[in-house]
Amino acid sequence: MRRRRRQQLRRLVAFISVSAIIVVVAINLLYQSHGWWSLIVITVIAYSWLTVSDTVLSLKSLMLRLGVQVYALVIAMVILDWRTGLHGWSVDYVIPAILFLSLVGALVGIGISRFYGWKTSEIFGFAVAVTVGALIMLGLSFSPLVKVAWPSQAVACVGVVLLAASAVFLRKEFSQHLREQWHF
Template sequence: MLYCKPCKAKIAGVHEHCPLCGGNLSGEPEKERSYPIIAPNPNRIKRIIQILSISAIAGAIICVAINVLVPAGIWWSLFAVLGLACGWLWAVVGILKKAKLLNNIVWQCVLISALAFLWDAVTGWHGWSAEFVFPCVCTGAMLAVIILATVFRMPDKEYLILLIVCAVIGIIPLIFLFTGILTVILPSVICVAVSLIIISIQLIFNWKALYREVSKKLHL
């Protein structure tokens, strides 16, 4: 049987890493898995993708409509549509390939944001990366993590830390708001509000699980 030294727990079945903390395991794995692998229901997956698709399309149409009805001198709705498209892509890929997909969402959030800031700086800094791309990507990442965790009924240990990481990153636009470098503040306000709500919910209703997962990750 496998053994995880940081968690001080024996792990049954066939695992490459500890399912509790993700660390290395010692010992010999069992010859057979403790539980059979259950194939996903294709009809259920298809229905979920359809719901996500129509939700993303509806959100994009609403953003464009608001931009037309309330002119702001810039087509900010195009960036909102891009953020929705990224969120839709994260969610769909997560449904089709959910193995460690939540980790990829966080990394993609950081990578896309960094590339957007770099591109904006190289092209003369017009501020679109801070006003639209970064808050939209952060909001999309948080929603993607929540949707995937809900759809697949993931336990706290699989998504809680990553959700908090996305929420903490989503507070960064607050700096942009206080420094006054933004001309369009709506995406940043929404991003910060969603981040603070998520953090507050986890601290109030799920603080024990959060403390447990942080302790395991830091081996406290």
């Protein structure tokens, strides 16, 4: 019964999202005075749908849902930056900030997991996924795409330090994660 209700709610959210997108595109086509502003609204609607559908209504693991949210938010910020003139604010500041806050969240999750008895291997997986994103930003910081390099470089350092500290101080849990997820 709960699963059926969840599917109905997901369909309702999808219907509302698609309807809103159709209305926004129609208004943009009928009254085209400032270009394709509807792409910004569509990005927000799509991200909102993903938030409700994948995070709130999903039965997948919490860390997988949070990982999807982090990268969906990164993509949404790049699209919004591009639609507002590609001034680079997303790659210079916003994406490193999202990754940094995600790493802080992973660190807090690892810290309180022992208190609540949570399984830390999922949190390590999330931290690894975010660190990979931070390392990609580190690589991009040496390209002309990123004009302010220090936020990307700083978040990459934080990610590497978090994983190194996990490997040193939480050796048992970290090695369990490597065995379960990466088969090492």
